[in-house]
Amino acid sequence: EASQYGLERGVHLQDILGLIKKVRQSVDTPICLMTYYNPVFCFGDKKFAGAAAASGVDGLIIPDLPAEEGKAFIRLMSGFGLDVILFLAPTTTLKRSRFISRLSRGFIYYVSLTGVTGVRQGLPAGLCAKLKKVKRITSKPVCVGFGVSGPKQSRQIYKIADGAIVGSAVVKKIKQNLQRKDLVKKVSAFVSTLKDV
Numbered sequence: 001e002a003s004q005y006g007l008e009r010g011v012h013l014q015d016i017l018g019l020i021k022k023v024r025q026s027v028d029t030p031i032c033l034m035t036y037y038n039p040v041f042c043f044g045d046k047k048f049a050g051a052a053a054a055s056g057v058d059g060l061i062i063p064d065l066p067a068e069e070g071k072a073f074i075r076l077m078s079g080f081g082l083d084v085i086l087f088l089a090p091t092t093t094l095k096r097s098r099f100i101s102r103l104s105r106g107f108i109y110y111v112s113l114t115g116v117t118g119v120r121q122g123l124p125a126g127l128c129a130k131l132k133k134v135k136r137i138t139s140k141p142v143c144v145g146f147g148v149s150g151p152k153q154s155r156q157i158y159k160i161a162d163g164a165i166v167g168s169a170v171v172k173k174i175k176q177n178l179q180r181k182d183l184v185k186k187v188s189a190f191v192s193t194l195k196d197v
Contacts, residue, residue, distance in 0.1 A: 020057055021056060032083075034062075035060070049082060053082055059106045060083070067086050067099065067103050087100070088142075097133075108142045108143070110143065110145070142162050143164065144164055145167065173190045174187055
């Protein structure tokens with residue numbers, strides 16, 4: 001929904017990188033871009049790597065770039081100081097989990113459930129046991145996303161993982177406050193409830 005909103009308003013990758021460059025003047029929190037691979041491919045991998053690094057991007061999350069096909073891309077991004085974060089899911093085999101864990105940079109994005117992302121009321125059964133298995137095969141931080149939408153879920157995740165990834169609920173909060181002058185304040189307050197647990 002956020003991507004569609006941006007496309008309808010003519011937002012381009014160059015605009016996003018320009019915004020990050022402005023944000024970097026006053027914010028030192030790591031910034032990861034989440035995008036499909038096509039915009040990066042059209043921009044040009046090497047050109048994108050240089051522009052992203054110059055703008056202050058720290059990492060990339062590209063859901064439609066499989067680890068096997070992304071090896072050269074990951075090496076290229078790493079040369080520019082950009083981490084490529086890869087996904088593990090409940091259905092990922094142990095062998096593939098080890099491969100992805102070795103290849104992923106920055107942290108590992110653990111998809112908490114099968115299906116699509118979105119706001120949910122609770123965490124899936126068996127998440128804790130699955131995360132323990134993942135933590136045994138990697139020393140990298142493991143962050144949980146998909147269906148994480150509130151402070152209660154964040155608190156549960158922080159007990160078993162290194163971080164919680166909240167996307168849809170933040171996009172929803174932005175949408176609810178889009179026409180308000182205190183949009184940033186409202187969204188910041190919501191995000192604070194997720195991290196101050």
